[in-house]
Amino acid sequence: MPELPEVETIRRDLAKYFKKLRLSDLVVKERRLLQNCSPPKLRKLIGQRLESVGRRAKFLILDFGRHAIVIHLRMTGDFFLSEKKHTSLIFKFEGGKQLYLDDPRRFATLYLAESAKLNKLEPLRNLGVEPFQQNYQFPRFEKLLQTKQEIKRLLLDQRKIAGLGNIYASEILFAAKIHPKRPANELSEAEARRLYEKIPKILKLAIENQGTSIATYRTLSGEPGGFQNLLQVYGREGERCYACDTIIAKIIQGGRSTYFCPQCQA
DNA sequence: AGTATAACCTGTCTGC
DNA sequence: TGCAGACAGGTTATAC
Numbered sequence: 001m002p003e004l005p006e007v008e009t010i011r012r013d014l015a016k017y018f019k020k021l022r023l024s025d026l027v028v029k030e031r032r033l034l035q036n037c038s039p040p041k042l043r044k045l046i047g048q049r050l051e052s053v054g055r056r057a058k059f060l061i062l063d064f065g066r067h068a069i070v071i072h073l074r075m076t077g078d079f080f081l082s083e084k085k086h087t088s089l090i091f092k093f094e095g096g097k098q099l100y101l102d103d104p105r106r107f108a109t110l111y112l113a114e115s116a117k118l119n120k121l122e123p124l125r126n127l128g129v130e131p132f133q134q135n136y137q138f139p140r141f142e143k144l145l146q147t148k149q150e151i152k153r154l155l156l157d158q159r160k161i162a163g164l165g166n167i168y169a170s171e172i173l174f175a176a177k178i179h180p181k182r183p184a185n186e187l188s189e190a191e192a193r194r195l196y197e198k199i200p201k202i203l204k205l206a207i208e209n210q211g212t213s214i215a216t217y218r219t220l221s222g223e224p225g226g227f228q229n230l231l232q233v234y235g236r237e238g239e240r241c242y243a244c245d246t247i248i249a250k251i252i253q254g255g256r257s258t259y260f261c262p263q264c265q266a
Numbered sequence: 267a268g269t270a271t272a273a274c275c276t277g278t279c280t281g282c
Numbered sequence: 283t284g285c286a287g288a289c290a291g292g293t294t295a296t297a298c
Contacts (some may be wrong), residue, residue, distance in 0.1 A: 002291065002292090003292090032274095058292080072293085073292090074274095074292050075276095075291060076277085076292095104277065105274085105275045105290090106275055107274065107276095147267080147268085149268065150268085153268085153269085158293085165291055165292070166290090166292085167291060168291095215291075216290090253269090253270095254269070254270070254271095255271065257290090
């Protein structure tokens with residue numbers, strides 16, 4: 001479910017509500033959430049303060065000083081202030097504040113890591129460039145395109161550009177006017193530059209709108225985001241393009257749906 | 267090298 | 283109303 005804008009929205013809310021609070025209890029309700037630690041080991045964080053809430057690509061990083069919890073929400077993971085139907089994990093903080101990780105499909109993953117060695121944690125180690133970091137520069141981006149892989153698939157490859165998912169890959173390609181099946185290494189310089197610029201532009205707009213709520217994603221307080229109202233192509237198969245009135249098409253790439261305008265993205 | 271498919275799970279929607 | 287099948291915002295292993 002959540003891509004970079006949704007995870008960033010959650011990160012900001014978590015920081016706002018829980019930063020600097022001391023953890024008073026931790027209840028693991030879904031054992032398969034834990035990837036590299038046992039419940040007792042995780043519970044050793046009790047008594048520590050939540051120093052900061054960070055994000056790397058789609059991973060949330062709850063830093064408790066010496067150790068950090070790294071969580072990937074996958075398809076349906078989401079954080080709430082009140083208990084929902086599919087609770088995987090409960091954080092209790094000093095003062096009685098509680099935080100619930102809800103995850104109907106139970107795909108979410110959690111890792112415990114030493115804060116100083118976060119970069120060495122397996123799932124974080126191979127992540128590609130982050131669209132909002134300084135190393136996101138055009139020459140570097142251009143090098144990532146030196147493959148005949150279909151551009152839509154490349155955008156989903158977290159080892160290249162980290163944080164994009166199925167919604168924003170389609171939306172970004174529409175904004176850049178590039179057909180999703182174009183081989184990456186056949187994009188013109190102008191197309192590559194458009195793509196490079198649209199990636200952070202669309203993500204920023206989505207973050208400003210608190211992400212996209214279609215099925216399960218909601219903000220920490222339970223409110224839907226707003227970007228679903230601004231989608232140009234995702235989920236719009238058979239409807240008309242807002243720009244040119246052409247019928248929006250849907251194809252499958254790598255087992256995932258891709259939506260695009262055959263006219264604007266010829 | 268690049269692509270497709272299935273698998274991990276549950277919920278929701280569509281069509282009969 | 284019931285039931286089967288398709289599909290879902292992610293990632294990974296395996297097979298052509």
